[in-house]
Amino acid sequence: xxxxxxxxxxxxxxxxxxxxxxxxxxxxxxxxxxxxxxxxxxxxxxxxxxxxxxxxxxxxxxxxxxxxxxxxxxxxxxxxxxxxxxxxxxxxxxxxxxxxxxxxxxxxxxxxxxxxxxxxxxxxxxxxxxxxxxxxxxxxxxxxxxxxxxxxxxxxxxxxxxxxxxxxxxxxxxxxxxxxxxxxxxxxxxxxxxxxxxxxxxxxxxxxxxxxxxxxxxxxxxxxxxxxxxxxxxxxxxxxxxxxxxxxxxxxxxxxxxxxxxxxxxxxxxxxxxxxxxxxxxxxxxxxxxxxxxxxxxxxxxxxxxxxxx
Amino acid sequence: xxxxxxxxxxxxxxxxxxxxxxxxxxxxxxxxxxxxxxxxxxxxxxxxxxxxxxxxxxxxxxxxxxxxxxxxxxxxxxxxx
Numbered sequence: 591x592x593x594x595x596x597x598x599x600x601x602x603x604x605x606x607x608x609x610x611x612x613x614x615x616x617x618x619x620x621x622x623x624x625x626x627x628x629x630x631x632x633x634x635x636x637x638x639x640x641x642x643x644x645x646x647x648x649x650x651x652x653x654x655x656x657x658x659x660x661x662x663x664x665x666x667x668x669x670x671x672x673x674x675x676x677x678x679x680x681x682x683x684x685x686x687x688x689x690x691x692x693x694x695x696x697x698x699x700x701x702x703x704x705x706x707x708x709x710x711x712x713x714x715x716x717x718x719x720x721x722x723x724x725x726x727x728x729x730x731x732x733x734x735x736x737x738x739x740x741x742x743x744x745x746x747x748x749x750x751x752x753x754x755x756x757x758x759x760x761x762x763x764x765x766x767x768x769x770x771x772x773x774x775x776x777x778x779x780x781x782x783x784x785x786x787x788x789x790x791x792x793x794x795x796x797x798x799x800x801x802x803x804x805x806x807x808x809x810x811x812x813x814x815x816x817x818x819x820x821x822x823x824x825x826x827x828x829x830x831x832x833x834x835x836x837x838x839x840x841x842x843x844x845x846x847x848x849x850x851x852x853x854x855x856x857x858x859x860x861x862x863x864x865x866x867x868x869x870x871x872x873x874x875x876x877x878x879x880x881x882x883x884x885x886x887x888x889x890x891x892x893x894x895x896x897x898x899x900x
Numbered sequence: 901x902x903x904x905x906x907x908x909x910x911x912x913x914x915x916x917x918x919x920x921x922x923x924x925x926x927x928x929x930x931x932x933x934x935x936x937x938x939x940x941x942x943x944x945x946x947x948x949x950x951x952x953x954x955x956x957x958x959x960x961x962x963x964x965x966x967x968x969x970x971x972x973x974x975x976x977x978x979x980x981x
Contacts, residue, residue: 841917847938848915871914883954884941890957891930891937 600715602678605696607720608766610730612785614826617696619796622815625805627685628694630823638677638710639703674710701766702744717777719770721865722785724763724858725843731759760854764861789837848873903950903973905966911946915939925967951976
């Protein structure tokens with residue numbers, strides 16, 4: 591009898607999370623590791639997801655490249671393997687060029703394409719998943735839109751369905767956070783991180799992550815991650831302006847008006863609780879009279895200014 | 901529910917990111933910018949629910965510190981003779 595060798599766990603790493611959840615920070619940290627190369631956003635996986643895009647007709651027939659090539663004699667496994675080799679090959683080459691044995695891929699909006707990415711990569715990469723409080727994600731996405739002056743393609747469908755941008759962004763968070771949580775539940779190789787823990791206790795979280803990835807920790811890693819310039823490319827511009835990790839972006843949602851918080855909370859609470867966050871209080875409905883009273887008092891308060899009656 | 905310095909702090913902490921632990925009971929809140937007008941109106945609603953009485957515009961100026969908020973509520977909750 592001969593021992594059957596255990597397959598080595600995959601070495602490639604894919605960072606996934608709803609956009610604005612700390613994925614770029616994770617990328618910078620992993621890229622500073624002497625054995626991991628993590629390039630700026632490549633869009634490789636979302637491009638592969640578009641290649642695999644298909645539509646299911648009422649008869650159950652899937653219209654797309656996999657079905658099309660199946661009729662031409664190419665099985666799904668072979669097509670996925672070829673595509674995987676093509677896509678991940680760029681990352682292999684990039685890591686090799688930097689003299690590192692492993693790579694980590696992160697592109698901000700990949701979570702919107704998670705089904706196709708999982709179909710292509712599950713079992714062939716290590717998913718590093720990160721989640722952040724949904725209301726903070728909404729605040730950060732709204733800020734991104736303000737700064738960039740537009741919505742990325744992945745958000746368009748949400749904006750068509752909901753005329754209120756913050757609610758549309760919250761729905762996008764719920765969808766992507768739930769998809770990432772589903773992946774964590776079914777993939778034993780995936781690790782599940784929280785942004786708040788990462789920025790409050792970065793050394794502890796990164797140690798846990800590296801242990802999961804079978805990579806050594808070193809005491810200079812975080813300092814290197816935040817001070818080395820790294821490669822320029824697509825990614826969160828804010829993180830490039832930071833030289834240390836801090837928790838100043840936690841609980842930004844508390845600055846939103848109560849009525850907005852209540853509406854966002856009603857939508858996000860089930861997902862927040864699933865992810866281990868406390869449910870956000872949903873305010874009681876107010877009568878028309880109470881609403882007018884609040885409004886009038888708010889106006890009077892503005893008149894009073896900083897405690898000085900006008 | 902009794903309105904205490906602790907309950908006022910807990911309410912305000914749920915509405916603002918400001919570290920209220922660093923704010924003294926007599927420190928100004930609204931006039932110093934620790935809380936904004938939205939939080940002030942939320943605080944007003946909170947106090948109206950606790951006391952069962954409507955607040956008037958001039959009352960708002962008596963709510964500028966944890967200490968003054970608690971004192972204000974005590975006067976509102978004082979039993980009538």
